Amino acid sequence: MAVSNILESLNEAQRDAVAGPMGSALVLAGAGSGKTRVLTHRIAWLIQTEGVSPYSILAVTFTNKAAAEMRGRIESLLAMPIRGMWVGTFHSIAHRLLRMHWQEAGLQQNFQILDADDQLRLVKRVMNILNLDEKKWPARQAVWFINSQKDEGLRPKNIEDNSDLYIKTHLQVYRAYEEACERGGMVDFAELLLRAHELWLNNSSLLQHYKDRFSTLLVDEFQDTNTIQYAWLRVLAGDRDNITVVGDDDQSIYGWRGAKIENIQRFTNDFPNSRTIRLEQNYRSTGNILKAANGLITQNVGRLGKQLWTDGNDGDLIKLYAGYNEIDEARYIIECVKQWSRDGNRFCDSAVLYRSNAQSRVLEEALLRSRLPYRIYGGHRFFERAEIRNALAYMRLLEGRDADAAFERIVNTPTRGIGDRTVEEIRKLARSKNVSMWRAASDMARAGLPGRTRNAVANFLKLINLLEEETREADLPDLVEIVVEQSGLKAYYEKERGERGQARLENLAELVTAARTFDPDDEFVFDDDAFGEQSAEQVGGSEPVELSLLEQFLNHAALEAGEGQGDPNQDCVQLMTMHSAKGLEFPLVFLAGMEEGLFPHRMSLEEPGRLEEERRLCYVGVTRAMKQLYLTYAETRRMHGSDTYNRPSRFVSEIPVELIQEVRSQSLTVRPASRSIRVSSIGKDVEVEGTGLRLGQNVIHAKFGEGVVVNYEGEGKQARVQVNFVNEGSKWLMIAYAKLESVS
DNA sequence: AAGATAGTCGTTTTT
DNA sequence: CGACTATCTT
Numbered sequence: 001m002a003v004s005n006i007l008e009s010l011n012e013a014q015r016d017a018v019a020g021p022m023g024s025a026l027v028l029a030g031a032g033s034g035k036t037r038v039l040t041h042r043i044a045w046l047i048q049t050e051g052v053s054p055y056s057i058l059a060v061t062f063t064n065k066a067a068a069e070m071r072g073r074i075e076s077l078l079a080m081p082i083r084g085m086w087v088g089t090f091h092s093i094a095h096r097l098l099r100m101h102w103q104e105a106g107l108q109q110n111f112q113i114l115d116a117d118d119q120l121r122l123v124k125r126v127m128n129i130l131n132l133d134e135k136k137w138p139a140r141q142a143v144w145f146i147n148s149q150k151d152e153g154l155r156p157k158n159i160e161d162n163s164d165l166y167i168k169t170h171l172q173v174y175r176a177y178e179e180a181c182e183r184g185g186m187v188d189f190a191e192l193l194l195r196a197h198e199l200w201l202n203n204s205s206l207l208q209h210y211k212d213r214f215s216t217l218l219v220d221e222f223q224d225t226n227t228i229q230y231a232w233l234r235v236l237a238g239d240r241d242n243i244t245v246v247g248d249d250d251q252s253i254y255g256w257r258g259a260k261i262e263n264i265q266r267f268t269n270d271f272p273n274s275r276t277i278r279l280e281q282n283y284r285s286t287g288n289i290l291k292a293a294n295g296l297i298t299q300n301v302g303r304l305g306k307q308l309w310t311d312g313n314d315g316d317l318i319k320l321y322a323g324y325n326e327i328d329e330a331r332y333i334i335e336c337v338k339q340w341s342r343d344g345n346r347f348c349d350s351a352v353l354y355r356s357n358a359q360s361r362v363l364e365e366a367l368l369r370s371r372l373p374y375r376i377y378g379g380h381r382f383f384e385r386a387e388i389r390n391a392l393a394y395m396r397l398l399e400g401r402d403a404d405a406a407f408e409r410i411v412n413t414p415t416r417g418i419g420d421r422t423v424e425e426i427r428k429l430a431r432s433k434n435v436s437m438w439r440a441a442s443d444m445a446r447a448g449l450p451g452r453t454r455n456a457v458a459n460f461l462k463l464i465n466l467l468e469e470e471t472r473e474a475d476l477p478d479l480v481e482i483v484v485e486q487s488g489l490k491a492y493y494e495k496e497r498g499e500r501g502q503a504r505l506e507n508l509a510e511l512v513t514a515a516r517t518f519d520p521d522d523e524f525v526f527d528d529d530a531f532g533e534q535s536a537e538q539v540g541g542s543e544p545v546e547l548s549l550l551e552q553f554l555n556h557a558a559l560e561a562g563e564g565q566g567d568p569n570q571d572c573v574q575l576m577t578m579h580s581a582k583g584l585e586f587p588l589v590f591l592a593g594m595e596e597g598l599f600p601h602r603m604s605l606e607e608p609g610r611l612e613e614e615r616r617l618c619y620v621g622v623t624r625a626m627k628q629l630y631l632t633y634a635e636t637r638r639m640h641g642s643d644t645y646n647r648p649s650r651f652v653s654e655i656p657v658e659l660i661q662e663v664r665s666q667s668l669t670v671r672p673a674s675r676s677i678r679v680s681s682i683g684k685d686v687e688v689e690g691t692g693l694r695l696g697q698n699v700i701h702a703k704f705g706e707g708v709v710v711n712y713e714g715e716g717k718q719a720r721v722q723v724n725f726v727n728e729g730s731k732w733l734m735i736a737y738a739k740l741e742s743v744s
Numbered sequence: 745a746a747g748a749t750a751g752t753c754g755t756t757t758t759t
Numbered sequence: 760c761g762a763c764t765a766t767c768t769t
Contacts, residue, residue, distance in 0.1 A: 419745040641760040
């Protein structure tokens with residue numbers, strides 16, 4: 001392909017980013033401004049024009065999908081496969097480094113990756129051993145603590161326990177958990193990154209090798225990097241000053257997972273010679289949608305500052321619909337989708353986005369009733385489903401009997417008479433003799449158990465051995481099939497009545513297909529050549545590791561949750577959270593549940609920083625829309641079993657009012673007289689029924705002092721108001737008890 | 745040990 | 760309301 005073709009069809013800013021000189025660059029790419037385009041074209045440009053060897057390029061993304069897409073697009077740009085380039089997620093790259101240099105990293109040769117679920121289980125077990133009351137110390141919180149520390153690059157020894165009980169306790173768990181991981185050769189997601197970072201810090205020759213090799217670094221979605229990811233990049237980049245990062249501070253929505261927008265600022269400090277390029281021309285949305293997005297996001301302070309624009313049409317106004325309740329809201333959305341379809345459009349070009357997964361149910365029921373095809377993204381992805389994880393656990397045990405996590409998972413799944421008591425016994429014996437549970441169980445099957453359970457345990461051991469026997473000659477898909485059949489999982493789920501069991505069986509069948517289509521060569525999108533491997537090994541001196549196909553498949557399952565399962569090509573309405581919609585676009589978009597308390601979520605109201613993140617999330621949602629955008633909310637919403645009355649989201653009123661058109665239902669449905677709220681009145685003068693309080697009312701509380709009523713929910717005795725106190729921040733108070741005094 | 749019933753609690757989740 | 764756990768019953 002000719003040089004000019006790489007730059008053709010790019011605008012000036014994009015061209016500047018793509019064809020700029022070597023050296024570091026920060027590309028601030030607004031939504032829909034051609035971020036991925038710039039990244040892929042830049043790489044193609046470097047290879048073709050600057051003579052950069054693909055072998056010296058490292059490109060990092062956050063999702064496997066993005067990595068695969070990037071490679072594909074570069075290859076089609078250059079019209080040839082590119083060998084030697086590393087393209088992958090932070091996690092998969094770290095994983096690969098650790099596999100290659102397991103010794104230097106201080107890992108066991110066949111270390112296993114713990115996914116979120118494995119990790120939680122392990123932490124629970126550890127906390128149990130530490131005799132911590134599960135009520136007082138929820139395991140989820142401990143997991144969160146551990147991961148946050150790791151995201152910050154902190155080991156237990158780096159953390160001061162400053163006699164705070166919360167930290168002290170969690171630190172204790174962290175230590176014990178780390179020890180358990182060490183013993184069992186297990187590595188969680190955060191650990192992959194942390195280890196990879198330490199690997200380089202503790203190994204200057206190894207680091208030097210990779211610094212020599214990867215002279216050109218590129219990072220996608222840079223605003224989502226956390227501390228350890230940035231530190232890792234920073235070390236690799238060294239002072240060579242040739243790293244290009246692409247991101248959008250306005251789309252940073254993973255702060256709660258440790259992502260640091262500040263990394264953008266830090267980047268410009270650490271690489272003072274870097275160029276900053278802004279991509280502000282949007283090719284996705286209509287003018288009105290962009291104006292709405294801009295209006296919204298300018299409410300945030302401390303932005304790096306971008307204004308999206310388009311040379312296209314203004315398009316339609318943004319529609320705002322007030323549903324009587326969430327069912328009416330869903331009904332209205334479906335009506336619009338039907339009309340959309342009647343107008344000759346495809347279902348898959350429409351998407352309903354919401355803040356939290358719980359909202360999908362009502363929508364799903366409504367879609368089901370009206371027989372519209374739909375697909376819900378999110379919730380549990382393929383490899384995270386219980387039935388899949390069970391099947392995988394059998395395979396893991398076939399691969400190595402010492403996999404305790406797998407052993408525990410399936411020793412009594414399906415139920416075979418080995419209860420909690422027995423498992424506890426096995427665990428105790430294993431710990432005291434410092435052997436795996438498999439070994440302990442083998443010993444106990446010989447002696448030391450009541451007849452019935454001894455039989456059960458012996459049968460389980462026999463089953464696994466038999467499975468190995470029968471799968472020895474089988475290829476991967478056959479192996480999976482045999483496991484699913486003979487383990488009893490199939491029969492077990494056949495007995496489960498209802499659609500659920502049916503779905504599980506289908507998933508297990510799908511697992512066989514996944515095994516059939518699994519290609520280990522796709523596994524690392526890195527596509528290295530032999531020379532690269534060899535020289536890397538020479539530096540470190542690790543033994544080359546040959547993983548069996550099954551092991552590779554199991555790693556694949558841990559690292560790739562199964563994004564592309566199902567048929568994405570089917571023509572159906574797309575349902576997902578706004579988080580999972582990031583990076584996607586749809587001609588027709590609904591943002592459902594635009595209500596205070598839901599969106600912005602009430603948990604995010606207390607801190608201004610978190611509220612801003614909610615606003616960015618809304619910005620992401622709005623900018624998904626290409627042609628038409630609907631905002632909907634429900635005046636009454638049944639949540640957790642009781643009715644709530646939320647006022648429309650502040651985000652609605654932050655969109656310039658002239659861009660919004662209030663719509664009514666197209667069909668005449670009987671609905672109770674609604675206290676319809678005009679756009680102009682949103683946020684003002686809404687009375688909290690039967691209390692004499694208004695939203696916006698100033699109040700005084702005996703203990704918390706002065707404040708403003710900002711929200712309410714429930715009714716009668718249950719009614720609660722949210723008050724933003726001048727000194728105490730925001731609190732929810734029961735009206736019945738709070739004794740609020742109104743002031744004017 | 746397994747199945748049934750009674751509490752509990754309630755964001756987002758790239759890997 | 761409904762998913763997930765803890766506790767009770769057979």
